[in-house]
Amino acid sequence: MTALTNHRSVSLALGEETTRIKGFVSRRHFIRELTPGDAGPWTLILQLTLTERAAYRFNLTSDTPRLFVRCGDAGGSPTPSAITASQDVAASWMDGEQQVLDVAMPVAIQAWLEAYLARHGEAPEEGRKKKRKGAGRAREMTP
Numbered sequence: 001m002t003a004l005t006n007h008r009s010v011s012l013a014l015g016e017e018t019t020r021i022k023g024f025v026s027r028r029h030f031i032r033e034l035t036p037g038d039a040g041p042w043t044l045i046l047q048l049t050l051t052e053r054a055a056y057r058f059n060l061t062s063d064t065p066r067l068f069v070r071c072g073d074a075g076g077s078p079t080p081s082a083i084t085a086s087q088d089v090a091a092s093w094m095d096g097e098q099q100v101l102d103v104a105m106p107v108a109i110q111a112w113l114e115a116y117l118a119r120h121g122e123a124p125e126e127g128r129k130k131k132r133k134g135a136g137r138a139r140e141m142t143p
Contacts, residue, residue, distance in 0.1 A: 007047040008054045008112060010083055011040025012069065012103070031069060031103040042072040044069065044083040048108070048116050055086035056113055057122060074099045085113060 015032035018025060033040065046067070048056065059065050068090035071078035074097050084090055093125050105113075 006049070006111070006116065007045050007123050008036060008042050009038040010067070010109070011035050011037055012044070012083075013040050014042070014071075014080070019075060020091060029101060030069070031101050033050045034067065034103045034106065034112075037110050042081060044080055046083045046085065048085070048113070050120060052084075052086040052089065053117060053120065054122060056088050059085055059087060059105070060110060060113060060117075065110055066102045067109065068093075068107050069101045069103070071099040071101055085109070087114045091108075094127065107133055 011034070013033040014029055016027055016029050016034040018027050020026075050079065066087075067083075068084050068087070069080050070084075070090075070093045071080050074094075076099065078099055078101065080101075082093075090102070093100050135137050
């Protein structure tokens with residue numbers, strides 16, 4: 001049995017479809033195939049981090065868990081360069097005007113992610129900070 005690690009190779013193949021709407025031609029890129037391992041035209045390393053555990057859990061509890069692939073500048077030809085299971089990380093990539101493609105997460109990756117969360121625990125809930133007793137309150141002034 002192999003030791004569980006925080007990273008895994010993932011292979012993917014891209015596809016493109018062209019649509020015509022009211023005379024305008026639009027090209028859309030998508031992930032045609034994604035499989036664990038390093039057998040595809042593009043191979044990326046999916047690395048899990050402790051700081052993203054809450055995002056992983058959120059993703060796993062969604063109707064269709066997704067993986068997100070950073071593919072270079074928005075509007076350019078896609079060149080996969082990174083992959084994540086965190087929607088927060090994917091959102092930060094898009095804020096940086098990077099093209100991000102998403103695909104359904106394979107069951108094998110879901111099981112691996114569940115094992116990672118079981119091994120390292122769920123992310124601690126971010127609760128409210130306790131205030132000092134009397135802090136933020138007006139105090140009675142004695143004459």
